[in-house]
Amino acid sequence: MVQTIFRFAAALLLTGALGACASNVRTTALVPEATAQSLAPEDSPLHRNISIGRVDGGAETKTLGLTQVSASELQEALQNAMLLASMLGGTDSALTVDATLEKLEQPQLAVNLEVISTIFYRVRSIRTGAIVYQERIVTPHTTQFTESIIRSERQRLANEGAIKENIRVFLEKLNAAAKAEPYKFL
Numbered sequence: 001m002v003q004t005i006f007r008f009a010a011a012l013l014l015t016g017a018l019g020a021c022a023s024n025v026r027t028t029a030l031v032p033e034a035t036a037q038s039l040a041p042e043d044s045p046l047h048r049n050i051s052i053g054r055v056d057g058g059a060e061t062k063t064l065g066l067t068q069v070s071a072s073e074l075q076e077a078l079q080n081a082m083l084l085a086s087m088l089g090g091t092d093s094a095l096t097v098d099a100t101l102e103k104l105e106q107p108q109l110a111v112n113l114e115v116i117s118t119i120f121y122r123v124r125s126i127r128t129g130a131i132v133y134q135e136r137i138v139t140p141h142t143t144q145f146t147e148s149i150i151r152s153e154r155q156r157l158a159n160e161g162a163i164k165e166n167i168r169v170f171l172e173k174l175n176a177a178a179k180a181e182p183y184k185f186l
Contacts, residue, residue, distance in 0.1 A: 032167055057099075077163065121134060143155075
C-alpha cells in the first residue's frame, strides 16, 4: 500500500515537473505597476509625450514548445505600462520608443525556473531622428516549484515576471535620465 502511494506521488510529481502543453503569456501580467520612480510628472519631457515605434524580437508560443513572448505581446505590455506611467502620448508625441526582445533565456530542466530577459530599448526624437536614450536591460525572474507544480505554468509565470521586471527597470531608468538631463528629451 505504501509503495503504491509512493509510486503514484512520484508519477504525479514527474508529470507536473515536466509539464503539459505550453500556454501563452497573459499580457496583463507583463505590465508593471507604476511606481514613484517610473511615473513621469507633468513637468517632465516624457509626460504623455512618447509613442510606441517598432517592437520586434521574441517568438510565438507553440503548443509543444516552451512558453514564449511575442513582439505583439511585448508591444501591448509596453504600451499599457507607459500609459500607467503617464508617458504614453498620442499622434503628436515628440518621442518614440523602439524595443527588441533579444533573448529570453529559459532553462530546459529545472525545479525552480529562472528566466532572464534581454530587451534593447531606443528612444528617438521624432522631429530630428536623434537617439536621446538607449539601453540594453537584462532582468531575471525565478518562479518557485511551490508556485505551481505544473512546469508549463511555472515557465509562463517566470516569463511574465522577467518581462514585467524588464519593463519596470526601463521606465524607471528612462524617467531618471529625463530628470537628470531633461534638455536631451526636448
